[in-house]
Amino acid sequence: MPARRRFDQRATAVVELLGTTTECDDFEQALEERGWPVLQKEGGPATAMTARTTRYLLECRFPGSRTNARRGARERIEVVGDELQLDLNVEVTDLVVRDPEERPAWFAYERPAADDPPAGPPTRRARWRRRVRRWCAERLAPYRTGRHISALNRTRAQELATRALPGTATPSPRVTVRRPIGTPDPEPGAVTGRRRGADREIFRLCHAAAVLLVTSSLIARLWPQGYAAWWVLGLVAVTTLGLAAHWLIRFMPGKPGAALGAALGLGVFTAAIGTMIEASGGSGGPSGALGLVFVAAGYVVFTGIRLLVRQWSWRIVAPWLLPALLPLVLGFFPSLGLGLHALYLDAFGLNLEDVEIPRLWQLIATVRLGLAVNLWLIALAGFGYLQHLHWCVRDRWPAYTLLGFFALFLLWTGGWGLGLETAARAGNDAVRAAASRQAVDAYYGIGPQWVCVRPVGPADGIHADGGEFRPARPYLRIGDASGTVVLWDPAEKGALKLPMDKLRIVPVDKPPKSCAPSS
Numbered sequence: 001m002p003a004r005r006r007f008d009q010r011a012t013a014v015v016e017l018l019g020t021t022t023e024c025d026d027f028e029q030a031l032e033e034r035g036w037p038v039l040q041k042e043g044g045p046a047t048a049m050t051a052r053t054t055r056y057l058l059e060c061r062f063p064g065s066r067t068n069a070r071r072g073a074r075e076r077i078e079v080v081g082d083e084l085q086l087d088l089n090v091e092v093t094d095l096v097v098r099d100p101e102e103r104p105a106w107f108a109y110e111r112p113a114a115d116d117p118p119a120g121p122p123t124r125r126a127r128w129r130r131r132v133r134r135w136c137a138e139r140l141a142p143y144r145t146g147r148h149i150s151a152l153n154r155t156r157a158q159e160l161a162t163r164a165l166p167g168t169a170t171p172s173p174r175v176t177v178r179r180p181i182g183t184p185d186p187e188p189g190a191v192t193g194r195r196r197g198a199d200r201e202i203f204r205l206c207h208a209a210a211v212l213l214v215t216s217s218l219i220a221r222l223w224p225q226g227y228a229a230w231w232v233l234g235l236v237a238v239t240t241l242g243l244a245a246h247w248l249i250r251f252m253p254g255k256p257g258a259a260l261g262a263a264l265g266l267g268v269f270t271a272a273i274g275t276m277i278e279a280s281g282g283s284g285g286p287s288g289a290l291g292l293v294f295v296a297a298g299y300v301v302f303t304g305i306r307l308l309v310r311q312w313s314w315r316i317v318a319p320w321l322l323p324a325l326l327p328l329v330l331g332f333f334p335s336l337g338l339g340l341h342a343l344y345l346d347a348f349g350l351n352l353e354d355v356e357i358p359r360l361w362q363l364i365a366t367v368r369l370g371l372a373v374n375l376w377l378i379a380l381a382g383f384g385y386l387q388h389l390h391w392c393v394r395d396r397w398p399a400y401t402l403l404g405f406f407a408l409f410l411l412w413t414g415g416w417g418l419g420l421e422t423a424a425r426a427g428n429d430a431v432r433a434a435a436s437r438q439a440v441d442a443y444y445g446i447g448p449q450w451v452c453v454r455p456v457g458p459a460d461g462i463h464a465d466g467g468e469f470r471p472a473r474p475y476l477r478i479g480d481a482s483g484t485v486v487l488w489d490p491a492e493k494g495a496l497k498l499p500m501d502k503l504r505i506v507p508v509d510k511p512p513k514s515c516a517p518s519s
Contacts, residue, residue, distance in 0.1 A: 011073035072390025216274030304381025347427025355479035361445025375414030452515035
């Protein structure tokens with residue numbers, strides 16, 4: 001028996017096969033291995049030597065989207081015929097629709113004995129007590145039986161509440177039903193939605209809310225630049241809001257006004273949250289909009305890989321995903337991420353041995369480089385979306401070739417363009433800023449800082465490796481290692497290595513013209 005898998009789509013197909021009994025048996029065995037049942041078989045009789053036309057009515061089950069699913073079913077059956085070298089034609093394919101209606105939910109509970117009609121005329125206090133107990137029983141259900149019911153109306157729900165079921169206690173005559181808190185009884189003839197359709201609409205609404213959140217945050221970021229900078233994002237937000245209204249109308253059948261109001265409320269809420277996220281960053285701080293974009297991009301890539309795993313299996317996809325574990329593997333060897341620091345220091349003419357870098361920053365740089373290298377996962381995620389939409393069922397070699405080329409391109413772009421080259425560029429920018437006597441930004445644990453250096457004792461007795469030490473000049477302190485401080489001289493454009501125990505280093509905000517002590 002084949003392993004039971006989850007299938008998103010079911011399609012019936014009429015297949016015409018011209019073949020012998022052996023070929024028919026091979027075809028039927030291939031269908032059984034895939035879990036595709038044969039509903040009807042006509043034609044023949046064929047022999048082991050004579051080919052006859054046989055028509056099969058079968059059900060093809062496969063994962064993926066409803067979009068383009070009929071073509072996907074046809075090509076999947078044709079792939080079976082191509083693998084077995086059969087004279088096979090798929091005449092008809094159509095989707096099987098099985099979506100039950102979403103019936104209203106009811107809860108069964110047992111009315112308390114004190115709720116029975118009184119023997120005589122009740123007093124005002126008795127009437128209030130009866131109302132309070134009835135409200136508690138209906139809303140809080142302290143006497144519930146635990147039975148959950150799905151029915152179109154209260155009469156049918158009452159019948160199911162008092163129905164005896166095998167292995168359960170016999171319901172009491174006082175058992176009745178109630179709707180969830182705040183939910184009225186369904187009106188007669190009300191339109192009911194579909195169970196799986198409602199799940200799909202909610203899933204789409206969540207994506208629409210995420211798109212509105214990101215676009216509103218980006219619009220808030222680009223707002224000061226004028227209408228021309230954000231009109232495309234505004235068009236995307238309006239289109240997404242219209243789609244959300246359409247999905248809400250389908251989710252709330254018969255209530256278009258409430259659906260439109262809910263869509264407008266969703267748009268206002270997400271726009272307010274997105275604007276608050278962008279405004280919370282503050283001037284000069286990290287942008288909340290760009291952070292949301294990165295999170296959304298990561299979700300899109302993860303979803304594409306998940307869809308690819310559903311189309312295939314972990315056994316097939318796991319070898320492709322092994323490079324994705326590179327950041328985790330390198331996390332155990334933080335020193336492997338020092339390539340970024342090496343290229344940065346090379347712009348100053350220094351080596352890794354000249355500057356001591358904290359282990360935490362080594363780990364952070366390693367993870368950053370690993371994530372840049374894993375940019376190629378975008379290609380794998382794109383292939384997952386193509387598989388989900390049934391565009392790569394047949395003729396896979398062109399798709400594999402394009403995937404390999406795109407993956408290599410992204411690997412090079414991520415590893416070099418977003419990884420190593422950025423380190424070299426940051427080092428060159430730091431050298432230019434230092435030559436212009438400007439502040440230099442820190443880089444993954446390397447914090448250049450302008451300082452004035454005062455010798456402890458005679459300056460002539462201090463050995464300087466790399467040039468001549470002049471206490472009157474301001475220097476850019478790159479870092480230190482093993483008791484030796486590294487100073488970069490903007491005038492000579494070279495680095496000096498001096499013993500720290502013979503110096504007194506005074507940090508300054510801006511490099512002065514001279515560090516000589518005033519008399």
